Amino acid sequence: MSVEAHHLPGTAGLRRRLAVNLAWIGSSQAVITLLGLASLALTARALGPAGLGVLAFIEAYARMIARLVHPEPWQALIQHGTRALERDDAGRFGQLVWLSLLADLLGGLLSAGIGLLLAHWVARWLQVASDHEQLLMLAAAATLIAPRPTAMGLLRIYDRFDLLARIDMTIALLRLVLIALIWSMGMGLAWFVALMVVWTLAENLVPMALALREMRRRGHAVRSASVRGILQDNPGLLRLFVNSNVNVTLRQMRQRLDIILLAGVLPASALGLYQLARRIGDAALRIGRPLTQVFMPEFARLAAREEFGTLRRLVLAGSLGLGVVLLVLLVPLARGMDRILPFLFGPAFADAAGTVNLMAVAMALYMASMSLGPALISLGRDRAMTVISAVTTLLFFAMLIPAAWIWQAEGAAAAHLVSNALWLAASATVAWAALGRSGGHGR
Structure with missing residues (x-):
């Protein structure tokens, strides 16, 4: 999405943005789906039904805990961040980004902490092998650094759906290449879990790095401030943050x-x-x-x-x-x-x-x-x-x-x-x- 398209007058700019962004979203999802099916096929061949089931459980364990205890701030960031930019209030926008990053940081700490604490009890309850317990802990630890929601909010505010699509397609392609390499070398379950950790970190850190670069390019900066002050300057922010996440969970x-x-x-x-x-x-x-x-x-x-x-x-x-x-x-x-x-x-x-x-x-x-x-x-x-x-x-x-x-x-x-x-x-x-x-x- 070009920067100039954002400044097209009236409905012309709106229609162009929608058309281009929908094209990027639709095409990238199609590519990612195909790459994901290819990755699944190779993983199934490498691990067999039992190993694939264990890998699916390990991934579901980490993602389920993250979904429950790491509420995502991107909807609140888009709603209130867009208002700040429409009023040319770059300072308030930077504070909202800081608060969103803080929410992701605390959510990641909570998700990883709970995942690590529960791994032993879950492994005992399901009577899995001791090395599987360690893999559960490794997968949970991967959720510690999780700023992707803030990165998605920023790139969407800036109409950089093209950049987000390229990132996700590239990560999906690299994941397929690495899975093919692991499969060809005859590696076991632990290598696939390690790859899942690398993939999870890449999904979070790469978009965040490029989102911060986009901020700097547009003359914006992250600005720290008191949480109470940000909430007072943005009425309804906390309510939206809670309601949007409760709605998704329901x-x-x-x-x-x-x-x-x-x-x-x-x-x-x-x-x-x-x-x-x-x-x-x-x-x-x-x-x-x-x-x-x-x-x-x-x-x-x-x-x-x-x-x-x-x-x-x-x-x-x-x-x-x-x-x-x-x-x-x-x-x-x-x-x-x-x-x-x-x-x-x-x-x-x-x-x-x-x-x-x-x-x-x-x-x-x-x-x-x-x-x-x-x-x-x-x-x-x-x-x-x-x-x-x-x-x-x-x-x-x-x-x-x-x-x-x-x-x-x-x-x-x-x-x-x-x-x-x-x-x-x-x-x-x-x-x-x-x-x-x-x-x-x-x-």
Whole structure:
């Protein structure tokens, strides 16, 4: 993304930024997905099913703890940092960056500390080998230095989606090369965990170094200040920081706990059909989720300038545009799903067509709502967004087990569909009410 594009007048600059940033996000995610599949294939060949399972557990252990105890500050940084830059307040912007880095530092310390403390007890509970306990500790230690959320916030504020995409694609390519080298040399599990540590550190340190370089290039600098003073100068910052992270955690609970709960209800064959539908849905979401990264800084700019008419049109275009595109894609696929699934995955998955179609509609509703989350945050409705996420998550889990008990895998997929539809309807109602009021701010 060129620096000049940020200064194009009116909607011309906005459309150009969106087009270029979406192109970078979409193409990079496609490349990273392909490189990741190649890395997975080589890792599976090197370790076998058992070793791959242990590696997956070690990585999930470190990432799960980091997700729970290291809240990410990038949304708050984008929202309030954009306001500061729109008002030419470089000093306040530098203080916000400092506070964001401080949050990442404390989050990394907490994540690594808890991971190291729990590694022994987790290893004993699961009765794993002693060397696996050491690998758990190594993976946990890798989360100590984790400034990536701040780096992502800075690069998105500066419209450097191109730089972030290049970084992630390069790291993914180097990871594939190193995995191929380890595989060719016949190395074991410990080498793959060591590579995971190197990869984790690179994902954090490289973007941060380039983000700080971008700051210097634009005449900005990190400025230390008291936390209380920064919070007083930026009303709503702490509330947004808490609500945005609670919202993400609530939404992810549906994607992480459902399999565990359903394992006690569904027979293995039905659980396999549901898992296939989930994996297909997750693949679509991997492409759609980065859209929020593009929407967030643009919505924050429009809200800071009080250009609510443009913001309203952009939110509507984002929701309806994604909805129409997905409808055009899903209808022909749904009609031939009973033939597509056996061809791709084998005859045993022919009965998954109904479950996959329900999950596809659920994911379509989720993607149609992707412009609403950034809009609610930009309009100061983060508290309402968190309440909506909490209520729809509770309803999802209340529906999940009874629906699966009665309708098996299709019932579980239907629970996703209903909860996503409710989230879309409630979020759209709140966003439109906020946009209809003058000013559009407040709770």
